[in-house]
Amino acid sequence: MKFRLLFFTFLFSFLYTSAQDDWGWWNELHGWESGDPGWRNWIKITPGYMGPNALPVPEIKRGFITEETEFQVTASNHFHSGDPTQDISAKLFLPFAKNRIAVEMWGVLFEYFAFSEEIRNERIARNKDGTGVAIGDFYFSTLIQISKDRRFPNTLLRFATKTASGNQLESARYTDSPGYFFDLSFSKDFGQKEATLFRPFGLIGFYSWQTNDELNLQNDAFLYAVGSEIVKNTWLFSGSFSGYSGYKNEHDRPMQLNFEMRKDFENRAVRLKYQHGLHDWKYKTLRVSFIWKFKGIS
Structure with a gap:
């Protein structure tokens, strides 16, 4: 014994x-x-020290709720010399109450990453070989139409919540902490869609997420975007500049350019999007989305 x-x-x-x-x-x-302190306290919860999907700049809204329910699947390739990443994500957009209110749900279903030793050390990651797979955070949002098709610009209020469902904090891929953002987006239409419609748009808001800094457990940021798009029949072409500015100034002020092309069919659509990181988010991302459209709930 x-x-x-x-x-x-x-x-x-x-x-x-x-x-x-x-x-x-x-x-x-x-x-x-x-x-x-434990290793979790060493990871920097900020967009400049994590993967491309950890704290992304939110998608820009155009100031109005579209009429159709959409289910979207997107394949993304994030080009980065030290952190090439590929992922598949999904999104559900559901309007109701005569398109005065809508809800959205989205997240990364699967992410594959392979970062370099230099990136691993810079991000204080605990993944020695730098490779792996991850599941992303789940987001959901509520959209409220404030003004549409009036002399005042189209105005939309969005409130979104980020859950802590993503994994691979040890690889600095996701934050393992919650967050939220809200914003007002605006747009104004000039011309007719059947001919050529020109639509400038903008967005202002607030973005906040939890960190692991015991002295400052929350990082708050000013959220912004400006851009324009051209719509002709079933085609859309768009260009915009977006970002947010955290108060800690620790690689928490990402800026990016966005270029988008979309082709709509009767019950589906295809979208091609390119995002070019300018500051604190150094990825060049190409996204291809396949969209299925359904009649909205009245």
Whole structure:
């Protein structure tokens, strides 16, 4: 009996020591010592130190709710010399109450990443080889139409919540913390869709997310966007500039250019989108979306 107890005590100690040794490279690289804060406190919860889908700039709304229910599947390729990433995401848009209110739900279903040693060390990640798969955060939002088709510009209020469903915090892919944003978007139509319609639009709002900084557990940001689009029959072409500005100024002020082309058919649509990171979000992203359209709920 004593021999068995001694054997299992030795085995447990060996396994425990081996598990500790697995992180020896990280401890030595970042100077971590026993008694220091846990590794989660070392990860920087900010868009400039995480993957492309961790804290993305929100999609720009155009100031109005469209009439049809849409289900969208998107394949994205994020080009980055040190962190090439591919993912598949899905989104549901559901208008109701005669298109005065709508709800949205979206998130990344699958993400594959393979970052370099330099990126791994910069982000203080604990994924030694830099490769893996992740599941993203789930978002949901409520949209309320304030003004539409009047002399005053189209005006839409959006309130969105980010859950903490994403994994791979140890690889600095997702934040493992909640957040929210709300904004007002505006647009004005000039011309006719059947001929050529020109639509300038803009957005202002507020974005907030939880961090792991014990002195500042929340980062708050001013959210903004400006752009325009041309609509002709079933074609749409759009260009815009968007971003947000966090108050901590720790690579938390992403800016990007957005270019979009969409072709609508009777019950479906196809969209091609390119996003070019300018500041604190250094990805060049190409997205292809397949959209199924249904009649909205009255």
